Amino acid sequence: MVVTLGFLFISPISNAQITQNTFGKGIKLKAEDGSFEMKFGFRFQTLYAGELNLETYDYSDQFLIRRSRIKFDGFAFSPKLVYKIELSISNRGTRNSSSGGIPQNSGTANIILDAALKYKFADNWELWLGQTKLPGNRERLISSQKLQLVDRSLVNSRFTLDRDIGIQLHHKNSIGNMVLKQALAISIGEGRNMTSDNPGGYDYTGRLELLPFGEFANKGDYFGADLEREESPKLAVGFSADFNDNAVRQRGQLGGFVTDGSGNQLKSDLTTFFLDAMFKYNGLSVSSEFASKSGSPVNGFGTGSGFVAQAGYVLKNNFEPSIRFTKIEPDNLRSELSEETEYTFGLSKYIVDHNLKVQTDFSYTDFSDSDNEFRYRFQVELAF
Numbered sequence: 001m002v003v004t005l006g007f008l009f010i011s012p013i014s015n016a017q018i019t020q021n022t023f024g025k026g027i028k029l030k031a032e033d034g035s036f037e038m039k040f041g042f043r044f045q046t047l048y049a050g051e052l053n054l055e056t057y058d059y060s061d062q063f064l065i066r067r068s069r070i071k072f073d074g075f076a077f078s079p080k081l082v083y084k085i086e087l088s089i090s091n092r093g094t095r096n097s098s099s100g101g102i103p104q105n106s107g108t109a110n111i112i113l114d115a116a117l118k119y120k121f122a123d124n125w126e127l128w129l130g131q132t133k134l135p136g137n138r139e140r141l142i143s144s145q146k147l148q149l150v151d152r153s154l155v156n157s158r159f160t161l162d163r164d165i166g167i168q169l170h171h172k173n174s175i176g177n178m179v180l181k182q183a184l185a186i187s188i189g190e191g192r193n194m195t196s197d198n199p200g201g202y203d204y205t206g207r208l209e210l211l212p213f214g215e216f217a218n219k220g221d222y223f224g225a226d227l228e229r230e231e232s233p234k235l236a237v238g239f240s241a242d243f244n245d246n247a248v249r250q251r252g253q254l255g256g257f258v259t260d261g262s263g264n265q266l267k268s269d270l271t272t273f274f275l276d277a278m279f280k281y282n283g284l285s286v287s288s289e290f291a292s293k294s295g296s297p298v299n300g301f302g303t304g305s306g307f308v309a310q311a312g313y314v315l316k317n318n319f320e321p322s323i324r325f326t327k328i329e330p331d332n333l334r335s336e337l338s339e340e341t342e343y344t345f346g347l348s349k350y351i352v353d354h355n356l357k358v359q360t361d362f363s364y365t366d367f368s369d370s371d372n373e374f375r376y377r378f379q380v381e382l383a384f
Contacts (some may be wrong), residue, residue: 110185110193153289181211242273273291339368
């Protein structure tokens with residue numbers, strides 16, 4: 001399938017030239033007249049995961065392709081008009097269910113992750129149109145290819161805004177060494193690949209970031225671990241706010257569609273806040289996030305709060321030990337969430353940065369309404 005899709009995209013560009021690249025940088029094609037450029041890349045994660053129930057001592061495990069992605073990006077007609085396309089081709093990424101992003105009766109596969117145009121209409125200004133990640137929490141905005149541990153935290157899975165379809169405006173400016181980044185978005189509110197009419201209202205998102213000591217090396221505020229070994233301390237602090245008018249899914253853009261006992265659609269106005277920070281210096285990285293989601297007094301929506309903090313240190317041999325603490329607290333008995341506390345210890349070996357790496361982690365999770373468990377994961381990532 002990868003070869004077929006790649007051929008369909010590449011074959012029409014008969015007069016393009018392939019530029020030289022190194023491993024992990026993708027395959028670049030550029031039109032002779034300079035009117036078009038495309039970079040093609042592919043990545044996958046092979047994961048082993050095992051869980052031990054600490055009450056019954058039952059052990060369950062599985063091997064799976066956690067993620068498998070095809071990516072295209074570049075510009076069309078002008079370098080000011082940039083595009084990004086990302087497709088998911090793993091079973092986990094395309095499953096057709098209410099938790100996967102589309103109604104069960106739509107009959108449509110959930111393949112498209114990103115399909116967006118980005119128009120650089122002025123210096124430090126960009127207008128985005130299409131489907132992509134909303135400007136929410138930092139952990140979600142960091143690519144799943146570039147994580148410090150095997151996967152994102154419970155805070156992200158319970159509260160993230162994820163992807164949506166709509167329009168976004170991005171801006172960046174500097175005051176001395178300090179950098180400010182701003183983003184605004186209006187989207188449909190029900191997440192990616194919706195094929196039915198918008199059953200609720202629209203979603204409104206805003207994000208503000210402050211980098212008091214200037215930019216990170218190689219955009220290091222948006223990848224895990226200090227692989228660049230920052231020569232001076234770097235800090236990024238972000239705040240996001242989101243209002244989802246008449247949300248119909250448990251977590252806004254994600255989760256099942258909420259109904260009453262008779263199958264009637266329920267709706268709730270969901271308000272979400274994120275506060276996050278990333279610090280890096282000389283191989284050390286520390287990050288944290290706080291999330292809060294509140295809604296109308298309706299049963300079944302994922303309202304509550306969460307906190308995560310993690311840290312790691314990249315050794316000279318590119319091994320990185322890391323730790324993470326996560327806490328989830330529902331706000332009331334109507335919430336779809338449960339109280340959870342998780343402690344995670346990880347070890348990563350970066351062979352070629354985040355493009356070829358081996359990661360493992362071990363977690364203890366304390367559940368308020370079910371048996372506690374140990375979890376072990378081992379994952380290999382390959383991206384070119």
